[in-house]
Amino acid sequence: MKQQIKNIVEIHDTPLSRIFAIFIQVLILVSIVTFTVETIPDLDPSTRLVLNVVEVFSVVVFTIEYVLRIYVADSKPKFIFSFFGIIDLLAILPFYLSFGVDLRSLRALRFLRLFRILKLVRYNRAMNHFTTAIKSAKEEILLFLFITLILIYFAAVGIYYFENAAQPEHFSSIFDSLWWAIVTLTTVGYGDVYPITVGGKVFTFFILLIGLGIVAIPTGIISSALTKSVDKNAE
Template identity: 35%
Template sequence: MNYIRKLRQKIAHTFEASGEYQRAGHILDVMLVCLIMVNVVAIVLESVSSIAKQYHEEFFLLEIVSITIFSIEYIIRLWTCVDRVKYAAIEGSNTKRRLHYIFSPLALIDLIAILPSLLMFFFMLDLRFLRVLRLLRVFKLTRYSRAMQLLLQAFIDEGSTLLAAFFIMAVVLILASCGIYLLEHDIQPDKFGSIPAAMWWAMATLTTVGYGDVVPITPIGKLFGGVITLVSMGMVAVPTGLLASSFSEQVRKRRQVFENAVHEQITNGTLSEEHLSHLEDLRYKLGLSKLEANKAIKVQLNERSEHMFCRNCGKRP
């Protein structure tokens, strides 16, 4: 049992690219990212009938190899998740910890990446639809991209606020559809004959796309359309501003976490090799660049030196 537990811990550290397994973890990440990109390119090319017929066997072999690797990765991550700090802190059995992991965003993305192919192998379903679903594997890059993880966390943190903003947009969409229907349905019954039909114009106007295939032609309709356009410019900016602000806040928090870690690791105004190795692991997990990390270390060392030595005489107080 101890051997199995140690093996599980080693594999967990490798997947997390931490400690002495950092290099092995980096290599594994690069290999999986390359496999994902190859899959995306293959799925796109497979949609071309001539290419799909000519290289049918190659595409099928690639799919078999890919689904096998992704399935093994998912199973191993599920098995080793109990040794991660985030899930080890959960009280209860390992089964409970694994259930928490299964419903985490990144685990769900991993499951979505393999589920369409598994369904294709075991059930007779529309292959064209399943092939398109396989493109969802591109979301697996979220696990290996720190920027994508920041964006995902921004969505999670601002979830309730974004829902409120989209609810308001839905209300405005309905009001705009009803208004343009009342003003234009007599003049253009083919385009504004019903409120659902008018929603196409309202959606294109509210998103500031304005395709121009459906437009009001009466003076009052044009005035109403102009008002909706002005309102939409502010409405669309709300979710964008929220995400931009949350993304910036996530970056600031990660920098602050690293600075606090540097402050705690400094001993007698210096950092040992062990401390630097620990900070390098933390830098990678937080997705900070080496330039940002070195700047934070330099700032913290300078601040500690100012407290350790007298500014006037240069001696320890």
């Protein structure tokens, strides 16, 4: 019986497992739609009742799925603390935590329902390639993030010394300058804080050039890892 359940809930090329996978995917999408519709103000009480029924049904199904996956797992602790195990738990946890919780904090808990959309990753081969690529390139990505943090701090310190005297209201400290450094290095540039001194403008020019490279580097890393992942599966 355990093996039969495992053949259904896990991804196998059997009719029942395919039906189960499609059913769960459709239910995930339906629950995300209801989550979105709930934010519409002045909904009819009857509409809210339908949304609540759908929510309860979704949670019951997701809970049964979570319990079954733990039951059939070869290593239960390994599954519980795995990426998909944590996502499956976060998909149902807000519903159960909402009982007896102050209504003012309920909205924050309901936000966690958004994690249900990550459950779709399990059923998407392309996303599985992406997950594999991230794992294989994690050292390069961590190195890139470390260097990026150093550059953000360097940019914040530099713009602080160039602009503090001219714009003390925007660059009163290095902490305040960090916002400018982040939006500049990521090439977002909201325009709410910008340099007005000659030195600040020249410094910003070089930071923007570095920012363009920062945007391109992770793309190359992940693209290379994705190519290797796809080629490995093709073999």
